[in-house]
Amino acid sequence: MRRALMAVLAGGVLLTGAACDSDATSTEAAPAATPESTAPSSPPPPDYTANTRQVCGKLQTVYSGEMRDFGAAMGKLITYRETKQAAEAKKAENTAVAELKAVAARIRKETAAAQNPEFKAAGMTSAAKVDASAVNRAYIRKATTMKVLTSTIEGQFKEWLSPVAGYCAS
Numbered sequence: 291m292r293r294a295l296m297a298v299l300a301g302g303v304l305l306t307g308a309a310c311d312s313d314a315t316s317t318e319a320a321p322a323a324t325p326e327s328t329a330p331s332s333p334p335p336p337d338y339t340a341n342t343r344q345v346c347g348k349l350q351t352v353y354s355g356e357m358r359d360f361g362a363a364m365g366k367l368i369t370y371r372e373t374k375q376a377a378e379a380k381k382a383e384n385t386a387v388a389e390l391k392a393v394a395a396r397i398r399k400e401t402a403a404a405q406n407p408e409f410k411a412a413g414m415t416s417a418a419k420v421d422a423s424a425v426n427r428a429y430i431r432k433a434t435t436m437k438v439l440t441s442t443i444e445g446q447f448k449e450w451l452s453p454v455a456g457y458c459a460s
Contacts, residue, residue, distance in 0.1 A: 338406035345409065346458035348400040356396055357447070360389035364443075368436055383430055390424035393450075401454065412453035419450045 363386035370379035394417040401413020423429045429446055433439040448455075 336405070338404070338409070341403075341405040342409060342457055345400055345404045345413075348403075349397065349454065349458060352393060352396040352400065353451075356389060356393040360386060360393060361443070363389050364430070364433060364439055365436070367430070368433060368439060371434060383427070386430055387424045387427065390420055390430075394418075394420035394424065397454070404457075406457070409454070409457045412457060415453040416451055419453070423450065 363382055367379055367382035367386055370376075370382050397413055397420065398417040401410055401416075404410040404413060423446070429442070433442065
């Protein structure tokens with residue numbers, strides 16, 4: 291009986307040892323470290339809020355200044371066209387183009403100070419759209435009456451300013 295008991299104990303020790311031994315090499319024994327738990331936390335993204343507000347404030351002066359001057363030049367242009375004063379109409383068209391170029395330059399200047407690189411790029415896109423209208427003059431030539439100008443100007447401003455509008459919407 292002693293022999294049988296020794297055999298059972300020896301078998302139990304061997305099985306227990308084998309089980310422990312197999313756990314040591316098993317991949318399920320310990321959970322693997324996740325990349326999040328071993329990687330250092332990334333710093334929070336930069337906060338551009340104050341700078342964006344400041345740049346948007348400066349852009350507002352562009353809208354109330356240079357854009358108003360452009361609108362006044364367009365009004366004169368249409369008046370001269372309607373009264374068939376070709377020479378004066380041409381001067382007014384050139385003034386309107388100069389005002390558009392001034393708008394583009396100010397948008398470019400003010401958004402160059404933006405710390406947010408995406409806002410800065412949006413400013414360059416807006417300025418390029420305004421410049422394109424100044425160069426090809428299609429929008430200016432299309433506005434032949436005050437009614438046409440009134441019906442198209444809001445859409446044109448939205449097109450020109452849409453890249454920066456999302457940053458200054460509030």
